[in-house]
Amino acid sequence: MEERIKELKEEALKAVSETQTFSQLEEVRVRYLGKKGQLTELLKTLGTLPAEDRPKVGALVNEAKQVLEQSLKDRRVLLLQAEQAKKIAQEKVDVTLPGKGIKRGHLHPLTQVMEEAKDIFLAMGFEIAEGPEVETDYYNFDGLNIPPHHPSRDMWSTLFISEKILLRTHTSPVQIHVMEKRKPPLAIIAPGRVYRRDSDATHSPVFYQLEGFLVDKRVTFGDLKGTLTEFLRQMFGREKKVRFRPSFFPFTEPSAEVDVECVMCNGKGCNLCKGSGWLEILGSGMIDPNVFKAVGYDPEKFKGFAFGMGIDRIAMLKYGIDNIRLFYENDLRFLEQF
């Protein structure tokens, strides 16, 4: 009897291990453990044994049953895993194929640079103002201390609509518009398109400027230096040197051209900076008393500084672009680099 139990157990375990599908597994279970299964049948014959043998044989049969049940369970898990693995293999894709969906567009490099510049000044407490692109000569020139027939008017090659109306040559007219309407303190930036009668690799007839000005009772040339140095370091890198050079603009006095250490050679001198080690980035100065007079401010009471920069030039320097026309040609192979 004991021999028979052992044989049956071995046989059943072998059968389990040979199953490949859930139905085969079920078949094996029924064959041995079902109502009429061989081990079940064996258990039924227990009553025919002598009383003293029954506990021992009974324990053996139960043990065989348990072993078999465990084995069925394990086999089931194994088959489940195999089935899942097969399914996974079937579902496999080429993970390197391109994704689905819409290709995101690119922001124009001039916008990127303008936004960056604006953000720096906004964080310093400046606010944004705008003005028209077509101006009267008063706002573009006279109000900015550039009288008619003054040679300084020739500093800007101007596109005219009529004798008195023109395409603004700089964003500085916004200074006059804002100061005419409001009283100090003011801290304003004015971004926008400007126009010149110029066209070559570094001059576009249309380009972008960012103007800024700050007016209050106590504003110094030192404040101008501090503000613009901070701006340029955020824009071009903390380690960059900045220098202020006397210059001439009719609407500021003293006037300063601001140079930043060359982005290509770091001040050693190269083609880009024409060997000087410096790049001219922006024009600035203390607002001329005549400009204050033009807007009805008392120059004895208020002081201020103003500055203006070409966004196209900054973008060219920042990205190493050698021809300004690329910005307005909009070749997608160009735009997609930004």
Added chain:
Amino acid sequence: MKVPIEWLEELVSFRVGPDQLAEMLTMAGLETMVLPEEILEVDVLPNRGDCLSVRGIAREVSALTKVALKKSKIKVKEGSEKVGDFLKVEVRDHKLCPRYMARVIKKVKVKESPQWLKKKLERAGYRSINNVVDVTNYLLHEIGQPMHAFDASLIKDQKIIVRRANPEEKVITLDGKEHVLSSENLVIADPEKVIALAGVMGGANSEVGVTTETVILESAFFDPVSIHKTSKQLKIRTESSIRFEYGVDWLAVEEALDRGAALIAELSGGEVLKGKIDSRLHDWKPVIIELRFERLSEILGLEIPEVEIINILKRLGFGIKQIMSKGLKVVVSSFRAKDVEREIDLIEEIARIYGFGRVPSTLPHTSYPGKMVFEEDRARAKVREVLLGCGLSEVQTNSMLSPKDFEGTGIPLDKAVKIANPLTIEESVLRTHLLPGLLKVLKHNQNRQEENVFIFEIGKVFALSADPLPEEKWKVAGVLAGSPFISALDKGQVDYFYLKGVIENLFLGLGLDFPRIKETDHFLLQWGKSAEIEGVGIFGALHPDLKRSYEITKPVFFFEFDLEALFKLRASEKRYKPLPKYPFVFRDISMFIPQGLENQVIIDLIREVGGDLVERVYPFDRYQDSIAYRIIYRHRERTLTEEEVNKKHQEIVQALTSKLMVKIR
């Protein structure tokens, strides 16, 4: 302005090399480059006419290196004949010519200049002409005073008249060009004819040549504005006109004349007549400016010691009339009269020489009440953000177009703003629409084998208005062609519904409800595949005529919206609504749609009949000419019963069939 080093050394001794000198001048506001062969190239800004001369640069060098200028004495050997007996000068317009001086040199022999003079002029960038003209150029370059030499024998009655030109009067200048003049132009004339354009260029009819025996040498102070006008109007810019425009030195008018006459006599063996003509409106009156030390430190943000201020001013050639406890009275020299007129100009001079680099950097210490958000700017950034997400790249196109761009698109040219002095015809009209610029970008890229072009631009357009200034409007426009997908395996191409999706997302991104749209027959768009949002703009397929004129074969879609109108559609204030607690129930209706019946009409009717119970309704399936709508029913306070929904749904079906003649499938 070319400055040979050895010429500079004649006027001031300096102990620094050319490179260091260039650096010093640059940092003092005169951008200087060192050219080969020890020549400085100085970029002089329009306020510094005094530096358009070797002497002006020498003064700067003197101020910067703290070495005094060399002094020179002039001695004119004069003959016995009096100049007034030979030459008469009549200045009829003293406003335009406040000072006119002349000398006469007789018995001159006009010939080649000596070698030293030729070389000197050549190094400074002048062409040697003869020993008379070269002298005027020599002094022009050294002192900055332009002079002109006339052949006295060619001047009728030896009488010079300084006057405005008569209307239509003509002159042939030394360069052989004829100019028709107006009363705006100041001329030098004899009783018969114009002999020179004052301050700009001499006339061919009185030119000094080999046969000249008597020279009239003119040295004058002309009104800068008048010279500027004439120079611009006649499009002649000369070394002389530039200097008069920038303003010459009142006192150097005489000095140049004396030195010129003496040197011409020396080089040509001539004899200077006794005395000089000097017809002037007034005597030299130096300007005195009060400089307050406090003001200086308020502007610069630092204190400069009084001694240093005085030293700087003196080295620049200013006089100190009085030293007061809180300031100075400063005398402006004649050569700086043009650009130093006010206290602030003196402050700049002091800061310039003291060194901008020595002014400490500070940050403004006031806080500004402004700091308001500029809504339009922020909204434009949002528009960009949405469109980028919809696959459109941002472009920046020229605001100036060609008339051809209007022709090609059929956009009327009559409202457009024209530029009076365009650089080229291609850039001569301000855009009234963004479309032409975008189409050019599309063509540019398609010509470079790029089939998928999804672009937009945000910018201003311009139109003539009743005001003198044109109307300016901010617009956003886009052009879509090809496939928007990342992968070429996705075969879809842009169509009307893709574009509409972009527009719907744009409204969503701006927090706006999507407004009602209607079909449009706008001339830029193809009817039946285009729509209008009233007062805001249009979108749809580009009109076939336009595609033909731009030689585009593939479908192109386009939109243009007025940003101001768009932003005016203000989003309604956001208010939180509690989330629904009860489940929804849906019913579908599949129906055959009669031709021309719009989705919007069907939805409107379903909503009207359905009332509050209909939460949403949308088309969800299409099969041939039938379309299926799903209606989402929900009650906010309780669970809907089957009967309620069925009843409402039946009403809707009834309405659709009776009012819209749809056939339920």
